[in-house]
Amino acid sequence: MYMKVLIIIPAYNEEKSLPGLLKGISQNCPQYDVLVVNDCSSDNTSAVCRACGVKVVDLPVNLGIGGAVQAGYRYALYNGYDAAVQVDGDGQHNPEYIGELVSQLEKGSNLCIGSRFIEKEGFQSTFSRRVGIKYFCTLIKLITGRNMTDPTSGFRACDRKAIEYFSRDYPRDYPEPETLVSANRNKLIISEIPVIMNERKGGKSSITSLKSVYYMIKVSLAVITAAISKGGR
Template sequence: MKILAIIPAFNEQDGLKKVAAQFKDIDYVDVLVINDCSKDNTSEIGRILGFNVVDLPCNLGIGGAVQTGYKYAWENGYDIAIQVDGDGQHNPSYIKDLIIPIKEGKADLVIGSRYLKKEGFQSSFMRRVGIFYFSFLINLFEKKKITDPTSGFRACNRKIIEHFSKRYPHDYPEPESIAYLLRNNFNIEEVAVIMNERFGGASSITSFKSVYYMIKVSLAIFIDNLRKIGLT
C-alpha cells in the first residue's frame, strides 16, 4: 500500500530535524512537508533532510495546510495518509499501530490517543480541560467516545483522503472533522500512543484563541448535527 505522512509546518525548522531522525528507519512511508509560508528556513531544511516539500504562497493555517496534503495524497494515488506534526510531538514509530486497523478494514480513521494509557506528555491543564470538553461534546451528539479528539496524529484510508481533499475545516479541524465523519457513518478508532513535548516553534493556540477555538468548534458541531436531522 502507498502510505504518505503529511507534515504541516509553520516555522518548524528546528522540529523538522528531530522529526527526520524519527523517520530514519521508517522506509515504507513517503514524507511530505507542507510549508505554510514559514518565515524561517523550514522549506530549505525540509529539502536538505530529504523530504518532499510543497511551499504555499500564503499562510493558510493548519486546516489549509493539511488539506493541501490530502489533495496531494488523493491526486498521487496514496492508500493511507497520516498526519504528523512538524514540532516533534508525534513519534513516527507508532505509525505501524495507526495503520493496522485500516489495513484490516476495521477503521476508516485511526487516532493516536495519549489518554488511552495516559503515558508520556499529557499537555497543559487548560488543554486537558478543552480535550475533555470536546470528548464530551462528540459523545453527546455522535454517541462515540473519543478520548483524544484534538490529536493531530491520525491515519485514514483512501475514502477519507478523498473527502478531506474536498472538504476540511480551516480552523482547529480535528474535533470538527471527527464529528463530520461520524455523522457520515465512517468508522473511527483510537490506538494508544506516547507523545513528546514540542521540540521547537510555538503553538498557534494562545489563551485568547483557546476561547475562540471552543466556541467555534462547538457551533460547528452543533450546526453539523442540525444538518443531520435536516434542519439546515
C-alpha cells in the same frame, strides 16, 4: 496487504523540530513517502526539509493548519495513495506509532486517531488543555454517542475513502474535533489507539491564551454544525 502510504507533515516555522522528526520517520518507517506542507513559513523550514531529502509543498500564503493539511490530502488523492498519516511538525508525535496507525486501516478503519489518554503515558498536555479536551469529549459523546478519548489529536491515519472525503471538505481552523464529527456523520469507521506523545520540540502553538475562548466557541459551533449537516458540506 501492501499499502502506498504518504506521511503528511503540516509545518509553520518548524526548522528546529523537523530534522529530528524526519530522522525518526526515516528510522521507523522508511517504506513510507513523506510530504512537508510548508505553510508560508518565515524561517528556514523549506530549506531544512530539502536538505533532509524530503518533498516539500511551499504554500504561497498562510492557510492555517486546516488548509495545509487539506493540501496534503489533495496531494495524496491525486498521486494515488492508499493511506495518509498526519504528523505534526513540532515533534509531539512519535514516529514509532505510525505503523500501528496504518495497521488499523488494514483492519477496516477509515480513520484512526493516536490518543495520549487511553493509557495516559507520556506528555499529557497542560492542565487547561486537558480541561478543554475533556469538554470536547463530552460534547462529541452527546452529539454522536461515541466515546472519543483524544478528539483534538492531530496524529491520525486515513484510508483512501477518508482521503477523498477530506480532500473535498476540511475545516480551516482547529479542525480535529470537527472532522471527527463530520467523518462520523458520513459513516466513516473511526478508531483510536494508545500512543505516547512528547512535548513540542520547537515553534509556538497556534492556540494562545488569548485565543482559547474563541477556540472553544468556534469549535463547539463547528462541531454542532457538522453533526446536523446532511452528508457533509
